[in-house]
Amino acid sequence: MSTTSTSLQGDREQRTLVAATAQRARERSLATRDLVLSISTPILLLVLWELSARYQIIDPRFFPPPSQIVTAGYEMILDGELWMHTAPTLMRLFVGGGLGAISGIVVGLLMGSSRALNAALGPLFSALYPLPKIAIFPILLMIFGPTETPKIIAVFITTFFIMQINTVSGVWAIDRKLLEAGAAYGAKGFDRFRFVVLPGAMPFVFSGLKTATGTAVVVVTAVEFTGATTTGLGYLIWNSWQLFIPEKLYVGLVVIGVIGAIVTTLLSRSEKLLLPWRRER
Amino acid sequence: MNARKSSSAVVAEDVSKVFFSGQDPVWALEDFSLTLEPGSFTCIVGPSGCGKSTFLRILGGLEERTVGTVTMPDDGQQIPAAFVFQEHGVFPWMTVLDNIGFGLRMSGLKKAERTEIARDWLSRVRLDDFADAYPHQLSGGMRQRVAIARAFATGSPLLLMDEPLGALDAQTRMLMQEELIALWEQERKTVLMVTHDIDEAIILSDRVIVMSGRPGTLREDITVPFERPRTFDIERTPEFSELRSRIWNLLREDALTAEENA
Numbered sequence: 001m002s003t004t005s006t007s008l009q010g011d012r013e014q015r016t017l018v019a020a021t022a023q024r025a026r027e028r029s030l031a032t033r034d035l036v037l038s039i040s041t042p043i044l045l046l047v048l049w050e051l052s053a054r055y056q057i058i059d060p061r062f063f064p065p066p067s068q069i070v071t072a073g074y075e076m077i078l079d080g081e082l083w084m085h086t087a088p089t090l091m092r093l094f095v096g097g098g099l100g101a102i103s104g105i106v107v108g109l110l111m112g113s114s115r116a117l118n119a120a121l122g123p124l125f126s127a128l129y130p131l132p133k134i135a136i137f138p139i140l141l142m143i144f145g146p147t148e149t150p151k152i153i154a155v156f157i158t159t160f161f162i163m164q165i166n167t168v169s170g171v172w173a174i175d176r177k178l179l180e181a182g183a184a185y186g187a188k189g190f191d192r193f194r195f196v197v198l199p200g201a202m203p204f205v206f207s208g209l210k211t212a213t214g215t216a217v218v219v220v221t222a223v224e225f226t227g228a229t230t231t232g233l234g235y236l237i238w239n240s241w242q243l244f245i246p247e248k249l250y251v252g253l254v255v256i257g258v259i260g261a262i263v264t265t266l267l268s269r270s271e272k273l274l275l276p277w278r279r280e281r
Numbered sequence: 282m283n284a285r286k287s288s289s290a291v292v293a294e295d296v297s298k299v300f301f302s303g304q305d306p307v308w309a310l311e312d313f314s315l316t317l318e319p320g321s322f323t324c325i326v327g328p329s330g331c332g333k334s335t336f337l338r339i340l341g342g343l344e345e346r347t348v349g350t351v352t353m354p355d356d357g358q359q360i361p362a363a364f365v366f367q368e369h370g371v372f373p374w375m376t377v378l379d380n381i382g383f384g385l386r387m388s389g390l391k392k393a394e395r396t397e398i399a400r401d402w403l404s405r406v407r408l409d410d411f412a413d414a415y416p417h418q419l420s421g422g423m424r425q426r427v428a429i430a431r432a433f434a435t436g437s438p439l440l441l442m443d444e445p446l447g448a449l450d451a452q453t454r455m456l457m458q459e460e461l462i463a464l465w466e467q468e469r470k471t472v473l474m475v476t477h478d479i480d481e482a483i484i485l486s487d488r489v490i491v492m493s494g495r496p497g498t499l500r501e502d503i504t505v506p507f508e509r510p511r512t513f514d515i516e517r518t519p520e521f522s523e524l525r526s527r528i529w530n531l532l533r534e535d536a537l538t539a540e541e542n543a
Contacts, residue, residue: 177369180343184364185435186387195383199374277374277415 064247069254072247086255088231089220092148093259096155097216104160104212105205108167113197118168125164133158134222146228151220158219162212163205170204171197203278206271210264217260233259291317291340291439291471296349297496298335308496309335312349315490315499319354319438320469324482325490328532328539332497333475334443340473341441354438354471360384362439363432368448371416371427378403378412380427384435402430405464422453429461433468442474446481458484459513466510479528483521484511491528494535501531 046066052058053065060068076082111118133154140150174197182196224234233252240249271278298310310332317323325333338344340351341364353361363384364370371380379386382399390398403412406426416424425445432440446454446461458481465472465485476482482489483505491501505524507515515521 175369177366178372181364181366181370181372184341184343184360184362185384185431186360187383191387195375195386196372199372202374275374277417 062246064250069247069250073251073254076248076251082251082255085231085233085236085252086259088148088229089224089233089256090259092151092155092220092223092232093216096152096220097159097212099152100156100159100216101163101209101212103156104163104208105167107160108164108205109171109193109197109201111164112168112171112201113193122168125161129161129165133161133219137223137226137228141226141228151223151229151232154223155216155220159212159216162215163208166204166208166211167201170201170208173204174200202275206267206275209267213260213263213267217256221256290319290352291315291354291473292350292352293336293340294350296336296339296346296351298332298339298344299347310339310346311496311498313492313497313499317439317471317473319471321488322465322472322474322486323488323490324474324476324486325492326476326479326482326528326532327492327497327500328494328535330495330539331492331535332495333492336497337441337443337473337475340439360388360435360437362441363435363437365425365428365432365440365442365445367444368421368425371424371431373416376413376415377408377419377427380416381430381434383431384437388435398434398436399430402434405433406430406460420453421449422457425449425457426460429464433464433470438471440470440472442472444475444477447477454478454481455513461485462511479525479532480516482528483507483524484513484515489528491531494539503528 049058049063050065050067053060053063073082107121111121136157137150137154140153144150144153178200179196182192187195220232221234221237223229224232225238227238229235233256237249237252237256240246240252293313293315295312295314296310297308297312299306299308301307313332313336315323315336325336327333335344339346340353340362342361343364372383375383378396378399381402382395385395385398400412403409406429408423408426408430411419411423416427419427425448429442429445432442446457449457462485472486474482474485486505489503489505490499491503492498493500503524506520
């Protein structure tokens with residue numbers, strides 16, 4: 001009798017396992033479907049664009065078919081025109097954005113940690129922040145002339161303000177309990193800064209970096225629109241419009257989009273790497 | 282036993298804390314005096330808002346007293362006391378081992394030494410397998426074990442615990458009480474703990490301080506008679522029930538007032 005009951009039990013266990021396997025398989029097939037959908041939707045839209053442009057459903061003068069854009073882009077790579085415009089944009093973005101981010105983070109951390117400094121600079125920065133940075137570009141041009149400096153400064157200012165504000169918020173968002181725990185265990189001065197304030201503010205710093213990337217790309221493009229330069233992807237787009245070469249205009253657009261996407265992805269990756277304690281959230 | 286008793290006691294005399302809520306002064310604590318004998322475990326119970334946490338925080342240097350004197354054991358420690366917070370007191374950006382060794386690191390101990398002590402405490406709270414885990418990967422009970430280990434690891438003769446088990450579910454809480462008794466009975470540090478839980482206060486402590494509602498004053502100082510080492514079996518004794526109802530009767534009225542004024 002005991003053998004029958006064991007075999008019955010084993011039987012039931014077997015059936016439960018089979019059911020669980022089926023459940024897992026269903027969940028996996030759904031995950032595969034999601035992946036397929038996320039990749040196929042943009043491809044489908046591109047195909048739709050290509051067909052509607054070729055059959056004149058949409059005006060190909062404004063929306064040249066993707067195949068023509070790719071061809072134009074390929075030719076621009078071969079004759080060096082694309083790099084001629086991409087390199088200056090990258091330089092402005094990385095020099096201006098890099099310096100802006102570093103100084104914004106440093107100033108934000110100092111303001112977040114020093115009550116006096118925050119009292120002195122907080123209201124001033126809050127008043128300056130909403131000023132459209134692009135509106136002061138003419139002033140910069142006046143001071144520095146049509147050189148690289150005003151363009152880099154425009155990107156710098158944009159990034160600086162976003163990073164400063166985000167970093168201050170990051171410091172203030174640190175759980176009071178953690179600051180107290182730091183104090184209770186004797187973290188003072190630079191130790192407090194290094195072990196409590198800095199890591200505590202990092203999540204906000206990273207979300208600031210992602211926001212700043214997007215805004216810096218907009219500003220660098222806008223600055224290059226102004227005619228203060230004859231290089232850069234913004235210039236390429238603007239000039240292609242004036243000469244009415246829509247393919248090149250789209251190539252410029254795509255490259256700028258790709259630059260933004262790559263930087264944002266790199267930031268997300270490094271966030272995962274540098275803040276392992278935020279994983280699985 | 283590696284108990285290191287510190288000779289001097291913690292003495293607080295006529296400590297008051299007044300803060301302003303708008304125009305009105307609020308007396309959080311009024312002429313509160315308490316002496317903690319070295320190596321004793323004392324619990325403070327009292328209605329919400331009676332200033333028991335405030336007193337603890339004053340001892341721990343996290344808040345300033347308005348008037349009164351506090352004498353701490355002077356034995357060359359960097360920090361006045363090792364603090365255990367109710368929740369969220371461990372650093373989410375540090376691994377379990379780094380959290381436990383944090384106090385030692387702040388007092389300037391070399392890496393090898395502090396790792397050795399932290400590893401020892403890691404295994405004493407049974408978290409050997411979680412040395413490199415981050416707090417978010419742990420359960421609430423495990424996180425509090427980290428917080429308690431961090432406090433003991435400092436070697437500070439005085440431990441201040443602000444409802445360390447308050448956020449845990451009932452069963453985890455009982456398990457943690459057992460662990461806390463065991464750890465303390467090996468170490469015999471001076472412990473002052475704030476709790477809401479009368480049973481917890483009786484099971485853990487040598488002495489229960491009952492406070493009155495705001496402004497917080499000392500209402501009664503009760504010695505807990507049970508022998509050590511203790512187990513939960515004392516809960517079944519008539520003395521336990523008697524003590525519990527005595528404390529509850531002291532608290533009941535103030536708790537009611539606190540609840541209605543909340």
